[in-house]
Structures are given as C-alpha cells and as structure tokens.
Amino acid sequence: MAAAWLLFATTAQRAAPPLRASVAPPAPPADLLAAQAQATRGGADASGALAALDLKMRAYRRQYHEDLRRGGPR
Amino acid sequence: MIASRICVAVSLALLALGCSKADVRSDNRWVAEAERRHALADERLHASDPTGAKEALLGIVDGPVVADVAPDDRRGVLQDTYFRLAEIELRARDAHAALASADRGLALGRRNDLFVANLLVVRGAAHEALGEAPAAAEDYHQALVINDKLLAEALREGAAGAPTPGAQP
Numbered sequence: 476m477a478a479a480w481l482l483f484a485t486t487a488q489r490a491a492p493p494l495r496a497s498v499a500p501p502a503p504p505a506d507l508l509a510a511q512a513q514a515t516r517g518g519a520d521a522s523g524a525l526a527a528l529d530l531k532m533r534a535y536r537r538q539y540h541e542d543l544r545r546g547g548p549r
Numbered sequence: 550m551i552a553s554r555i556c557v558a559v560s561l562a563l564l565a566l567g568c569s570k571a572d573v574r575s576d577n578r579w580v581a582e583a584e585r586r587h588a589l590a591d592e593r594l595h596a597s598d599p600t601g602a603k604e605a606l607l608g609i610v611d612g613p614v615v616a617d618v619a620p621d622d623r624r625g626v627l628q629d630t631y632f633r634l635a636e637i638e639l640r641a642r643d644a645h646a647a648l649a650s651a652d653r654g655l656a657l658g659r660r661n662d663l664f665v666a667n668l669l670v671v672r673g674a675a676h677e678a679l680g681e682a683p684a685a686a687e688d689y690h691q692a693l694v695i696n697d698k699l700l701a702e703a704l705r706e707g708a709a710g711a712p713t714p715g716a717q718p
Contacts, residue, residue, distance in 0.1 A: 497621035503663045508700045514670045515689040521674045525636050540584040
C-alpha cells in the first residue's frame with residue numbers, strides 16, 4: 476500500500492507541469508494598425524473595413540499562435 | 550490476496566497515467582487546436598460559408614478550459630476568437646449576436662493590446678448597426694486610444710532600430 480501511495484505521489488507530480496509564463500503578443504505592424512484605425516471610422520463602409528481588418532489579422536494571428544507554441548518569440 | 554491484486558492494478562493504472570501525461574504539454578495542444586480552427590474558418594470564409602466558419606470558431610470558445618495555459622495567453626486567444634465571431638455575425642446582419650460576442654470577449658479582461666482594441670471596434674460597429682450612436686462613438690474612441698498607443702510603440706521601436714540621421718556608417 477505504501478508503494479502504491481509513493482507511486483501515486485510521483486505520478487501526480489509528473490502529470491502537473493508548472494504553469495508557463497504568458498507570452499507577450501507580437502508588436503502589431505503599422506499596416507495592421509492602419510486597418511484597425513480605418514475600422515474605427517464606422518459609417519457606410521464599416522463592414523468592408525472590418526473585413527479588411529480580419530484579413531490583416533491572419534498573418535498576425537499565425538505569428539501569435541506560433542509564439543505561444545514555442546513559449547516565446549523566435 | 551485481493552488487497553494485493555488491487556494494489557498492483559492501481560499501481561499499473563497510475564504508472565500508465567503518469568507516462569501518458571509526461572511528455573506533451575496540453576497548452577500546446579490547445580493552441581494548436583485553436584490554430585487549426587482559425588485556419589478552417591479562413592477556408593470556410595473563402596468558400597463563402599460564414600456558418601461553417603462560425604462553427605469552427607465556436608469550438609474554441611465553447612471547448613474545454615485547459616488548466617495549464619497562462620491566463621493572459623488564454624485571454625488573447627479567446628478575445629481574438631470572439632472578435633472574429635462578432636465580425637462574422639455583423640456580416641450576417643445579426644448585430645445583437647455581434648454585440649453579445651464582443652461583450653463576452655471584453656469580459657475576459659482589458660489590456661492596451663490589439664485584441665481588446667479589435668473587440669472595441671467590432672462592438673462599436675454593432676452599436677452603430679443598432680442605431681446606438683453614443684455607445685458606438687465611445688467604443689470607437691477607446692479603440693483609437695489603444696491604437697494610438699500601439700502605433701507610438703511601433704514607431705519608437707522602429708526609430709530605435711533605425712540608424713541615427715547624420716551618423717557615420
């Protein structure tokens with residue numbers, strides 16, 4: 476029984492990795508910030524500006540996810 | 550005799566559990582799954598299937614919470630996903646749903662980063678679509694304040710990396 480408890484304690488420790496420090500999002504490029512600023516103008520072209528912002532976000536998002544998987548920027 | 554057999558069985562089960570969890574971090578798996586779902590949403594939007602895109606993204610925000618992801622990383626990924634959901638809902642002319650998605654995203658926390666600014670932009674657009682001009686103006690203004698800070702940082706970093714004018718090479 477003692478052996479079982481020892482094994483449990485060891486496995487439980489191995490199964491809970493320490494919480495990793497958070498990864499800062501990459502600095503947004505100027506063209507992405509420009510698309511975001513354009514979308515804050517609203518008005519008749521609000522949906523077009525938002526769609527453009529969503530398109531610009533794709534490369535930024537890929538970079539962010541890659542940084543998260545690596546535990547930090549390259 | 551029975552107690553000894555139970556003890557061996559429990560030991561083997563615990564050993565198997567320990568070995569299965571030791572090598573792969575579940576936070577990486579969670580990020581990889583979010584990445585896969587965003588790529589699927591891109592593909593669905595390209596195929597003019599906003600419903601499919603929305604379903605792919607809902608899998609991220611409605612999925613199980615992973616305990617070992619740093620809270621700020623989780624916030625970033627989820628807020629970015631709520632932004633996309635709200636944008637798709639606005640495209641589908643469902644401003645109420647867009648407003649609710651943006652609110653859920655903003656409820657996860659406020660920082661001066663791109664994700665929060667995007668949520669403020671899309672919430673402003675949802676308010677605008679609902680004819681709530683003062684609320685829209687307030688959200689757009691807050692988004693611009695963050696945007697301005699991020700732009701100033703980007704310019705500062707750019708200036709730090711650039712050669713000083715007039716300096717000898």
